[in-house]
Amino acid sequence: MRLPLAFERYRSEIDAELRSVLAGRESPLYKMIRYHLGWVDEHGHSVQGSAGKCLRPTLLLLACEAVGGTWHKALPAATAVELVHNFSLIHDDIQDDDRERRHRPTVWSIWGKPQAINAGDSMHTLADVALLRLGDQGVAPEKQHRARRILSEACLRLVEGQYYDISYENRLDIAVDDYLEMIEMKTEALIACSLELGALLGSDDEAVIRGLFACGRGLGLAFQIRDDFLGIWGNQQKTGKPSGSDIRRKKKSLPIVYAMEKARGKSKRELLNIYRKDVIEVQDVDAVQGILDALKARSYTQEAAHNYLNRTLEEIRGLPLVPSAALELEELACFLVERDF
């Protein structure tokens, strides 16, 4: 399965803009950031690496094109959302004790948690620095101001989502609605913000800006639900995440929350007993997977992702967008719920 071409089109310029935000910042602190972004190995030597998909900046630039804007003008916002996303990943890995991401050791597992907190904090600040460059692109001050507000509020929602995600780990009473509320914050907020920012920087049409924001909402949910799917049924070779890891970490991902709601009798008791344990063992992971299979949680999860996808596709088709870009947006949306990585 390959990335849609939209990812390719912007990739080198997103990368160049990111590198120029980091340019001249040579303290060892920034080595952690360059490492996380896939530019260097842990010793600081350049590598040809995977820096992630750059989904959010790609969505942002595509939205800008789709509303008839010049995507280059939006590059500072694209890098800002990518930096916000990545700072949250660095901190997320610390919070979840995850030792691997994108097939490589996580920042904290190399430099320790205290320094990884610093890496995330400076990356968070670099997002502001990146956004400052909108001025150099000739974006009017009022739009810059609005872009800052949109990004800050999305970032607050993202962190709030992280808060709920962690606080759900030790709870057994999470319903599907609680779960949806949590991912609206944790994942949807920054994805919807990316589409909104792209539209804002490409157009003055408030209806179309609102419309792309709405597309982003459905897309964010569909994306996260596919992520949950891969967190249980994904192929570790492709996802770069240890398989079954969401079960071991007691993440209240959609398949689990669904199973907790649906299970009855012996299955329900077994599920609760496993999730009451301090540490979930390998055989527990197998048992949980057995219960999920019996409850058809796999098809339920994928259907849920498709429902949000369909909602997004309808939104896209209802908006007055540049046709070629609109098609790419649809292609990208479909990719996100079918991807295996």
Added chain:
Amino acid sequence: MRLPLAFERYRSEIDAELRSVLAGRESPLYKMIRYHLGWVDEHGHSVQGSAGKCLRPTLLLLACEAVGGTWHKALPAATAVELVHNFSLIHDDIQDDDRERRHRPTVWSIWGKPQAINAGDSMHTLADVALLRLGDQGVAPEKQHRARRILSEACLRLVEGQYYDISYENRLDIAVDDYLEMIEMKTEALIACSLELGALLGSDDEAVIRGLFACGRGLGLAFQIRDDFLGIWGNQQKTGKPSGSDIRRKKKSLPIVYAMEKARGKSKRELLNIYRKDVIEVQDVDAVQGILDALKARSYTQEAAHNYLNRTLEEIRGLPLVPSAALELEELACFLVERDF
């Protein structure tokens, strides 16, 4: 020893501005922030508390007055620097494993480290939200832009300083010059930024803006050196920090770095042996204090603080400031190197 009156003059408005940045944000995530700011107890009940001295916003507003500006206009920047400072404290306590701050349990010691990371991250974002309000005060877009750049760069330096501070813990070869370079980032950057922002928001005179930035540099160093002094010889009842804690945490504070440079023979060997240990015991703390006494590290440290204070006082006296505010700035500077809390 009491706080200079300048702290009193701005206090209620700084507090009101901070509260209005938080207004309407009611998720449990924000309870951690309100707790850290001293507004509520861990259950979320209002308390009459100590929210710290608000040194940085006070300096910022005083600088604004000193250059003839209207300090109310600068309140959004004052709250932004206070939020940056406090987000860094929440993360610092996690990094240093500190269980107590301002006579209360630290955020992580109540809610755990993963959630405390979130508390810091959202507070960091709230600093951006606070700064957005400069627009409502009628500050011109170019000045807002410059204020954002100044604050972001100070924040990056602060985090870089944290990086060095932590990386020095396990090194025995830190010289006084390395130490000074580290505190220029960790502490001086945000204090100098506060004075610079205050001047920027109160005046268009570039020379006076530069001058107040320079005052802040000396003041930041003097302040941190006094902090180092209190970290070893302070009274726990007054500082709210366990006494000798800087020694136990192997912080390369000025007295220690000085002693490592000056000690010879048996003292040097003893010092190195203690700092090579994984865990520093109570009797080690006593031994280190004995060595510091023998080397007169106490008077050396206080003299160093006074040297930077004198530099700052000269700077202040050389600038065309509003006389009453300039005097208050001098009073505040003197307080910072004499304070016992």
